[in-house]
Amino acid sequence: MSIAVLGPTFPNLAANVHRNVSDIYYIFVGRSLGYLGGSVLGGVLFDCMNAHLLLALSMFGTTVGLYGIPWCEKSLLLTALMSVIGASMGILDTGGNVLALNTWGEEAGPHMQALHFSFAAGAFVAPILAKMALGGSESKDLLAAERTNQSVPRSVPAASAASAMSVLKQHLRADFLWSYIVIGTYLLLVSFFFFVLYSRGRSARDKSKASLQKCMFAKYHYTLIFLLFIFFLCYVGAEVTYGSYIFTYAKVFAEMKENEAAALNSVFWGAFAACRGVAIFCATCLYPGTMILLSIVGSAISSSCLAFLARYPASLWAGTAVYGASMATIFPSGISWIEQYTVVEGKSASLFVIGAALGEMCIPAVVGYLQGRFHRVPVVMYTALVTSAMTILLFPLMYKLANCPRDGGLKEVSESEDRKALLSNSGLNEDEEDEEDAGEWNEADFEVIEMNDTLRNSVVETSRKIVGDSPVPVSLQPHLDNVLCESPAVAGGSPGRKNVSVDREKND
Structure with missing residues (x-):
């Protein structure tokens, strides 16, 4: 919403800073640079601070930028606020x-x-929200300005023109101001809920999860990350390029x-949005x-039809829908896919x-130049055909690298460290610990406990008989406890059990 509202209100922003639409193109550059900077900054910050707090701060920064944009009368200040919004969006996209x-x-x-x-x-x-806020306001304001011009005597044309422009400017600001206020207030509410999540605090579980993930890196982790970087560059660049130039191509x-x-x-965009909605259930x-x-x-087949059969209207319409x-x-599935093989x-x-x-910035610019x-x-x-061919080549390569076996010495941890990471539970309270104990014990654990209880009872009964028959008192119970404590099956041999005391095992 924060990004898309700029399009319908762009003429109003240009009028607000006393410039033509073609003269303030640099606000898009400022937003893109802010987005890249926010993406880099977010990647560093998310590894060293609470995710909920960072998302709350980023959305609050977006709210401040949206509230301030309608009041900007200087192009430099408008560009600065656009950069702030871009940086917040970069952090939000990374952190989400x-x-x-x-x-x-x-x-x-x-x-x-x-x-x-x-x-x-x-x-x-x-x-739609911006259109409702603006809804025919420009024509009404122009008519009001014209009537103002007609009502002012001709002897004071300068005062009439100034008054008309002042009225027009106030009406335009009042109209498109509401769209930014509504979206900004919505983001402020969402940032408040992120602050609530931060106040509840779950850092202990996050640390436990981080320690668990240390043994999950793929063998070619950095190569996979780089190839997926190229994959997303081609994909997003092709998506934005086609959506931006299909109108001109059709004409x-x-x-x-x-x-x-x-x-x-x-x-194209309708099929794109509808398929993303259906993908929620398909996933x-x-x-x-x-x-x-x-x-x-699907993108390879549709782009081939568009490249070689686009002169036929039916092929153009069907290919556009399938391509969208x-x-x-691709983007959400790619992130979910890589997470199965390595740590993200x-x-x-x-x-x-x-x-x-980068794909969104570079590929459309190159296509426009060519x-x-x-x-x-x-x-x-x-371009759609070439980028589809690139993704067809990159994905099997990434799949091959992702399924390579890990190096035992470099990527796997020792048994004790693995058990410590898997069974770490220091940050949970007593109730949560009991629930996890009950949920993670498997049938083999209870069979071991039952077998040990049976063994203990039989040995104790035998010792009682021996004690009853023999005049010499024999104590087997301490020795039996030592044996059971040293048994690997009881002392943590099962991967689904936690290291608990013998007394607790007896109680369970």
């Missing part, structure tokens, strides 16, 4: 992915799809009318790797977001 993986772990697939569906939902809602190459070209553009029954495979195959649907699930830390997630941001040089070549369609 990391927090989803840390919260749900291997079950994060549907939640990750829902997280990225919310991006599409916000981008859909924000223009120039397909010779469509303006309303038909707009409808084709809407088909509950499909593996992330399967969803990625279906997506890259195929691109929808804050720095790793920031690299994914940076790759996506399209200006080669007017008769459908550069947009060929």
Whole structure:
């Protein structure tokens, strides 16, 4: 919502700083640079501070920027606020992915799809909200200004013009101000809930999880992260490029009318958003790797049709819809997929977001430059085909590297450290500890305890008989306790048990 609201209100912002729309393009550059900086900063901060607090602060920073934008009358100040919003969005994108993986772990697939569906939902809602706030206000304000001009005597044209412009400016600010206030207030409410989560505090569990993850790095961890960085760069660049240039392509190459070209553009983004919504439910029954495979195959087939058969209207419409649907699930599925094979830390997630941001910045710029040089070549369609081919080549390579066996000496921890990491429970209270004991003991544990109890009873009865028959008192019980305490089956041999005392074992 914070990003998408800029489009419909862009003319109003330009008028607010006394510039033309074409003269304030640099606010997009400021926002993009802030986004990249926030992604890098977020990757570092998420590894050393509480995730809930950092997300709360980032959303609060976005709220401050949105509240201040309508009052900016200097282009430099407007660019600075756009950079603040971009940095907050970079931190939020990085932290949202990391927090989803840390919260749900291997079950994060549907939640990750829902997280990225919310991006599409916000981008859909924000223009509607801005349109409702602006709703025909520009024409009304222009009419009011014209009437003001007519009501002022001709002897004071300067005063009339100044008064008309003042009235127009006040009406425009009052109209688009509400869209920024509504979105900013919504983000302020969400940041408040993140502060509540931070106040509850779960740092002990986070530390326990971090110690557990130390033995889960893939053999080619850094190579996988770099390849996924390139993968996301190609994917997001192709997505933004096609969504940005399909309208122009439809008018120039397909010779469509303006309303038909707009409808084709809407088909792409509509299929994109709808497929992200459906993917929430598909992720509950499909593996992330399967969803990625279906997506890259669909994008390869549809981009091939668009590159070679786009002159046929039916192929153009169908290919656009399939291409939009195929691109929808790749990013969230990619993050869920890599988490199955290696640890996704804050720095790793920031690299994914940076790759996506660089693809969004660089590939559309290159396509625009080439399209200006080669007017008769459908550069947009060929770009979609090339990027689809890149993803087709990269994913099998990443899959091969991810499934390589780990080095025993470098990537695995010793048995005692492994047990300590797996069974660490220092930060939980007594009730939670009892619940986890009850939930994690398996049938083999109870069979061992039952067998030991049976052995103990039989030996004790035998010792009683011996004591009764023999005049010499014999005490076998201490020796039996020592034997049972030293038994590997009781002293932690089962991987699902915690190191508890013998007295507690007897009670259980």
